[in-house]
Amino acid sequence: MLLTSVPAMMEWGLHGEPLRRGRALRWRLAALMVFLLLWSVAGGLVQLTRPFNPLFLPAPWVVVGALTELATKGQLWPHVVATLERVAIGFATAAALAVALGLLAGQLRPVRNIVEPVVELLRPIPPLAVLPMFIVWVGIGEASKVGFITYATFFPMFVTTVHGVAQLDARLLRAAQSLGAGPRALFFRVILPAALPDILTGLRLGVALAFFVIVISEFVGAERGLGYLINDGRNFFLVPQMLGAAVMLGLLGYAGNGAVRLLERRVLRWQHPE
Amino acid sequence: MTMTIQVRGLSRVFAGAGGSTPALLDVDLDVAEREFVCILGPSGCGKSTLLNLVAGFLRPSAGEVRVNGRRVTGPGADRGVVFQEYVLFPWLTVAGNVEFGLRLSGAAAAERRGTVARYLELVGLAAHAAKYPVQLSGGMKQRVAIARALANNPSIILMDEPFGALDAQTREVLQDELGRIQRVEHKTVLFVTHSIREAVYLADRVVVMTSAPGRIKQIVSIKLPEVRDRFAPEFTQYESEITRTVKEEVAKVHE
Numbered sequence: 001m002l003l004t005s006v007p008a009m010m011e012w013g014l015h016g017e018p019l020r021r022g023r024a025l026r027w028r029l030a031a032l033m034v035f036l037l038l039w040s041v042a043g044g045l046v047q048l049t050r051p052f053n054p055l056f057l058p059a060p061w062v063v064v065g066a067l068t069e070l071a072t073k074g075q076l077w078p079h080v081v082a083t084l085e086r087v088a089i090g091f092a093t094a095a096a097l098a099v100a101l102g103l104l105a106g107q108l109r110p111v112r113n114i115v116e117p118v119v120e121l122l123r124p125i126p127p128l129a130v131l132p133m134f135i136v137w138v139g140i141g142e143a144s145k146v147g148f149i150t151y152a153t154f155f156p157m158f159v160t161t162v163h164g165v166a167q168l169d170a171r172l173l174r175a176a177q178s179l180g181a182g183p184r185a186l187f188f189r190v191i192l193p194a195a196l197p198d199i200l201t202g203l204r205l206g207v208a209l210a211f212f213v214i215v216i217s218e219f220v221g222a223e224r225g226l227g228y229l230i231n232d233g234r235n236f237f238l239v240p241q242m243l244g245a246a247v248m249l250g251l252l253g254y255a256g257n258g259a260v261r262l263l264e265r266r267v268l269r270w271q272h273p274e
Numbered sequence: 275m276t277m278t279i280q281v282r283g284l285s286r287v288f289a290g291a292g293g294s295t296p297a298l299l300d301v302d303l304d305v306a307e308r309e310f311v312c313i314l315g316p317s318g319c320g321k322s323t324l325l326n327l328v329a330g331f332l333r334p335s336a337g338e339v340r341v342n343g344r345r346v347t348g349p350g351a352d353r354g355v356v357f358q359e360y361v362l363f364p365w366l367t368v369a370g371n372v373e374f375g376l377r378l379s380g381a382a383a384a385e386r387r388g389t390v391a392r393y394l395e396l397v398g399l400a401a402h403a404a405k406y407p408v409q410l411s412g413g414m415k416q417r418v419a420i421a422r423a424l425a426n427n428p429s430i431i432l433m434d435e436p437f438g439a440l441d442a443q444t445r446e447v448l449q450d451e452l453g454r455i456q457r458v459e460h461k462t463v464l465f466v467t468h469s470i471r472e473a474v475y476l477a478d479r480v481v482v483m484t485s486a487p488g489r490i491k492q493i494v495s496i497k498l499p500e501v502r503d504r505f506a507p508e509f510t511q512y513e514s515e516i517t518r519t520v521k522e523e524v525a526k527v528h529e
Contacts, residue, residue, distance in 0.1 A: 171361045172363065174329075175357065175363075176374070177350075178353060178354060178355040179375035179423075179426050180375055190363070270366070271364075272408075273406045273409055
């Protein structure tokens, strides 16, 4: 096999020949199958021997059964849609704010000096600690849930964007200026593309965090959403429903992460061409 | 004859923690149109400072630089720069890098394609147009940087030790190519180097700088044919003459 780039050669030198795509995929699938198998065996044994109420540890097929039942009764999609809607709006708002403010702060010293201390002060506070405040301020409606996601996901995206702009190689700006670039061209043709890898890393962190915090805000005063479904399952001792909703969240988070990764691969093809 | 580059009384002082250090002191230099001038000197002689002042990356502490009669106040498309560390845009392909300046000046797509093809051909990278910088060797990257500067059609090319980061063999190959390109393009070139051989091989005139603060010590006109032979006796004679001058300066640093 032909190694065409320095990073590829380093990777090869450090970890040996990379797995072929098909083989890597087979390993991943096999690992998943083993996990499901172990879960099935454990669930099956509990059902057969009944050391405790099998409700505590439902086997995979029980969870899938609960999900299909909810789905056929039309009681699954409204929750999925509600959660997705909150995540989408909250995340998109945060991304727009964080990237815009981050680009500004990364470039303009004064803006950075004003915004960064505030961000550094708020950032270490676990977002969950702020949730009750959101509820006090804007009530338990949609606004507090969406706003909470926006608040929580803003920080990683802001910090990575600022980093992306701040670590820019100043010689690239000089090169562009000597080719006739004015301030506008510098921004769109140098600063933005140079910061893009960091911005996308921030988006990926943001998506993961959005699914992380939505669940908790849906525990409190929600009538819809996967978090609500989990909490409802707890109240009525419906363990399969709790696990089912959790699995759905996992799948959605995985899909969200995959979507950003796909975007990264397309936009950052220059980092790993071929 | 009007000079393409006119440097008058140019000084640059760098203010640091331990007081201010003059890097360049009262330099006068004229470079004619289509002339290839090498600035030669030991490290720390202010030769890169001089180039950065002409490029407009630095402001002079005293004196001025004029290019085609206009005073330099900042970087501009009339002065193409080739850096030592290539400084390509890593997110653009080879063709995209060469096209960068043409896009900024609003050239039509067909014209851009033609110009890019012509300059990639000139530097011998026509087959690599679609590659990204991470896929290129140092020598190839520097060829792209040269094509990028030329494609923008500046009146001057400024080169800051462009082959300094390359291995000896690649270095000579690229010197040969730059000589060939210059015979086609006839640009006005200001070329900074610390290699005497390189200077004698490429330059019409070699400007030898004194060590800190940088002043012009001597200007040597190289009266050799356009295509030069590194082993010709005349070549070696220029080499040893300039070596003597440079040695005096290096010795001063160590005194």
